[in-house]
Amino acid sequence: MELKRIAVIGSGALGTYYGARLAAAGHDVHFLMRRDYHAVKSGGLHITSPEGDLTLEHPKIYKTSAEIGPVDWVICALKSTSIDEGQKLLAPCVAENTRILVLMNGLGLEERFAGWFDAQRIFGGMAFTCINRGNPGHTHHLAYGPITIGHFQDNKAELAKAIELWSQSKVSVFESSCLLQSRWEKLGWNIPFSGLAVAAGGITTDRIMEDEGLNSAAHRLMGEVLASGNADLEHHSQRARIDSDILVDLFFKSTSTMGPYRPSTMIDFVEGKAMEIEAIFGEPLRRAQTLGVPVPQLTLLTTLLRALNHGR
């Protein structure tokens, strides 16, 4: 395995966890760190995980991207609410052969990076995981953990390079042959379960599963999202289609095993933080409306979430 020079931009829960896994695999990982800079400088970076705890005593951390400079790979794990800062934060790390993995939630983010840095170097990553930040310098990986990765142009040779990056790490990686399909599939879970968890007042996903009305609402929302995804795939001349029946069944079965799961958007909500509404809900809604897909419940849900996010 070729060891790579990597910049992690956005060292929140996901960035620290996956960056630490890459560092443990031998890569040369550099973290752009804001909130936890001083805590990690003095005390190190601590990961608890069912895959094995992990401590980086002296990780390479920086306050600016310029100090990191050009790298082979950027792992961008910014919160999508900071997407407008993406170009400025990544630019000092991006050289001619740099590749960028957008490890963020939502739709349309790779498009932004492609516009700034050339489409052929952009990848999207979807983390199916439960990772929270604890005290400064501490990250708690609670369960699950695979990443699905796709190339922005669905180039197979390029995708192989992204998969190779993780080959010696403890992170399971799945290949997506159609990034747009994978993004919509993830939204198929995220929109109903994260959205209802917030709009119902900040509840865990088991309550959505158990409550007849919320369970039905989740089904209807999921149907709207997956129908929108297939319309969007057709609009983008993609041959891939989401098999809604199988996916709905899979999502509800897997959610029923999760227990009192707190989606990240719900955690943001109850902690009074800005929620990632536009990337996860707003952009899918805009596309559905443009394509004429009937999405009455997604429309109302997104409207309510925007109102709940007001002023954050």
Place this chain on the structure above:
Amino acid sequence: MELKRIAVIGSGALGTYYGARLAAAGHDVHFLMRRDYHAVKSGGLHITSPEGDLTLEHPKIYKTSAEIGPVDWVICALKSTSIDEGQKLLAPCVAENTRILVLMNGLGLEERFAGWFDAQRIFGGMAFTCINRGNPGHTHHLAYGPITIGHFQDNKAELAKAIELWSQSKVSVFESSCLLQSRWEKLGWNIPFSGLAVAAGGITTDRIMEDEGLNSAAHRLMGEVLASGNADLEHHSQRARIDSDILVDLFFKSTSTMGPYRPSTMIDFVEGKAMEIEAIFGEPLRRAQTLGVPVPQLTLLTTLLRALNHGR
């Protein structure tokens, strides 16, 4: 004007205000009082109002309906969440010629009283008003104030008796020639504006008017409710129909003049009290679903409100 013996069952904001207005008009008004009994016993009942402040130094108040006994009129102003107590609370006051005005929010309440006490004595009242309770013994009438009254069987001679009751009072009364239509018309305002005010986190109606998404959501919800109302009127073989275009225009214009109005359900929500979800949202939704009217947004809104009301 014939002076009547009146029992006010449910002496909250509405019950104390309208009961005091009837007392000031000379009627013999008896209040069933729970929360404020001791405060009113020692300090009287105080109303502030743009129609003129009003104090009843020694109103006739009781802890049980049995102490009140039979009356000519019962004004039932219970919260609809207490509807199951209605029969027990009213029974001691209901004699052969007693009439009952159901001055409550929501759909299907008169049906309950008709089942308990005979349909021909039941009336429904809709208060278009803003009245809050202040400290114990104090009620604040802030604006508006007319009541629309209909007879449960739409009997004109009976309705005239109900109108007559208020003739010497400061309360404006409108006659409804079709109670079911009037109930649905009130829901046409109440469901979108109260519902969104709660589901968007406890906001005032001016925010719904100003926010493009919420304003559109209110329009769509209102359309669903009024269509359901017309289907319900048809189902009940009523000739009356709601003129949706005129009513939507009227509701939005009048709401735009209300300023930062707090619907009673929103006040319940922010104060952590039980909200009147089933009468205002659940019963209209059940009827719409039974009649096959498509109400996707009412369905989701009601589901969310039930979840937000959970455990209250």
